[in-house]
Amino acid sequence: MAQKSVWSDNRFWRRSATWVTGVASVLLIWLTFDTMGQISMGTDADLKNGVTKRVPAPTVINYKVDYVFDSRRGHEVPKIGPEKEKFFGKFWSEEEAAALLHKGKLASQAKNCMDCHTLLGNGAYFAPDLTKAWLDPAWQDGGTMQAMTGKNSKEEAMVAFLMNPDQYPTHERMMPNLGITHDEAVALVAFLKHMASIDTNGFPRNFGRMQGAVHGK
Amino acid sequence: MFEPFVDVNPSFFGWLNQGPLTLTIFLHTLVVLPMIFIYYQEKKRLENEK
Numbered sequence: 001m002a003q004k005s006v007w008s009d010n011r012f013w014r015r016s017a018t019w020v021t022g023v024a025s026v027l028l029i030w031l032t033f034d035t036m037g038q039i040s041m042g043t044d045a046d047l048k049n050g051v052t053k054r055v056p057a058p059t060v061i062n063y064k065v066d067y068v069f070d071s072r073r074g075h076e077v078p079k080i081g082p083e084k085e086k087f088f089g090k091f092w093s094e095e096e097a098a099a100l101l102h103k104g105k106l107a108s109q110a111k112n113c114m115d116c117h118t119l120l121g122n123g124a125y126f127a128p129d130l131t132k133a134w135l136d137p138a139w140q141d142g143g144t145m146q147a148m149t150g151k152n153s154k155e156e157a158m159v160a161f162l163m164n165p166d167q168y169p170t171h172e173r174m175m176p177n178l179g180i181t182h183d184e185a186v187a188l189v190a191f192l193k194h195m196a197s198i199d200t201n202g203f204p205r206n207f208g209r210m211q212g213a214v215h216g217k
Numbered sequence: 218m219f220e221p222f223v224d225v226n227p228s229f230f231g232w233l234n235q236g237p238l239t240l241t242i243f244l245h246t247l248v249v250l251p252m253i254f255i256y257y258q259e260k261k262r263l264e265n266e267k
Contacts (some may be wrong), residue, residue: 004263012259016252023247034230052225073223199225
């Protein structure tokens with residue numbers, strides 16, 4: 001009788017499959033818990049003490065958020081503070097900021113921003129990527145959006161645009177009027193500012209070096 | 218092949234993702250080497266059964 005090959009032996013495949021499935025399960029469960037730590041929100045105290053969290057506390061809306069190239073990591077990273085800046089003319093408490101951000105998230109879901117825009121890698125590329133929209137120079141002081149909306153702060157200009165996007169010729173595919181109320185627009189701007197302060201490992205890639213974006217030339 | 222760890226939060230999975238081959242080498246060590254071991258064990262068992 002010819003010698004039985006290991007390759008046609010059921011036991012070899014069964015043991016291999018058991019091993020691979022087991023290793024993959026352990027890795028995926030471990031990865032899940034690791035990710036939960038990575039994406040958990042920081043606290044107000046972290047912001048005050050300069051602790052770097054991937055997702056900062058809602059009170060990040062009280063800080064100046066910049067986007068600077070980190071040569072060690074090879075891409076741009078959000079720089080939060082230490083300068084504070086008023087958001088809609090005031091500093092928000094922890095509770096107020098958390099409530100505002102929650103409302104902004106709900107509004108972004110209710111108005112289905114992701115139908116056209118991309119948020120943190122999810123959504124569509126029919127309209128501009130909103131992950132770092134807060135840092136877009138078009139909205140800064142002296143940028144086109146403040147002149148177009150007749151407002152003199154970034155957040156007020158964003159609110160004016162969000163409430164009547166169909167009035168401003170911004171894009172070939174103009175944003176339709178979604179019936180966003182003033183309160184919803186304020187919350188959405190907070191949501192966008194918080195999102196821009198999230199460390200996304202440089203996503204969207206090369207945003208900071210794009211023509212006209214942040215510090216690009 | 219191995220690049221310095223530069224991620225914002227230290228993590229084992231972050232370390233695995235630092236270089237192009239780090240994940241590959243890790244998974245091969247964990248998956249393929251034991252399979253080679255299982256192969257020779259089963260081969261020996263079949264030879265003994267004969």
